[in-house]
Amino acid sequence: MAMVFAADQQSTLRWFWLAVIPLWIVMALRELSWGGVFMPALSVSEHGPYFSSSQLWYRSYIVPMLVAVSLLVAVLFIKAKGPHILKYLVTTRQLPYADIVLVILAMIISAGAEGHMGLNFGDWGHMLVLEEMSETAAYVFLLSAQARVGLALRHYSPN
Template sequence: MFGSVFILLALAVSYLCAPLLPVTAGWENGWIENLQALLLFAGGVWAFWFAARLPSPREKAFWHAIAPLWLILGFRELSWGAVFHAPVSFSHETGPMFSSSMQLWYKPAVTPVLALVLLVCVWIFVRGGHLRTLGALWRQHSIPLREMALVVICMFVSAAAEGHMGLSLNLSEGTSQVFEELAELCAYSALLLAQARVMRGFRQGGFSPVIGS
């Protein structure tokens, strides 16, 4: 509960602080976006590490289906690697711009590879009977509904900062970009909280007979 309240407060403080931060904070390859990528990759490594500590292959499989999703989000945040190239354009307000379709020779392979990885994750999840795992987590009150609602709220605010859905926050373009990135950072932090809650359910082990059946 404390973590969720902290993220809500962080989202509110982000709105207040965004005009005070330099516009460079919201640029591609800026410190906020780099921190986002770090959080996402950390979430994937954490899931793999947690899987390695579980006793049952079936329990491990649950997390082997989850961990790649973090890595996909992390690589997406890096524009699939385009950010490691020279920018295709630059603005003193919004910073460098990168284009994965223009700069990456392997960009046509990204979508098929993603589809394959997602299919494997779904196959692992279904083959392991993890719909029953979700049911057990629900009975144990370990489904992170509050945390996922926070993710939705933060992403909605991020979209509003970009001016999507006909919304405007009355911020300058550079400040809007800073706030958008901070809202995304809050969303990824909420995802980490969600994962922590599910991990706590696994540690309690009240549904292990269901998973291992």
């Protein structure tokens, strides 16, 4: 969707959407354990195979790559006059607050299902299923937020 918006928008908004694309790529790579799912499974349980990025030869390059991508996104966001775009979304009351809150909530649930951030939901059943469902929900809410922003920016004119 970000690629479609980037292709259809005027140049200022094109840079804004180009700043979003690397974020989706990083999320997709993270969901694939940085490519670990293409390696042999480390173990298999009744819930399915377990994959990890620990066996990847390039694992030590992932964090530096994330730093570089973050810098790229920041540069593109500044080039796109992103703060002005965000101000427009806030002042016109078109920032998708509900989607943002739901993304955060879904990711907290995902973290709790994995036992991260000091969260532990105990034994509610299949924590792997809860984790994957909450991550899927987070991605759906992110996609919804992106669509709402795209619709809101149809009427945006850069200064």
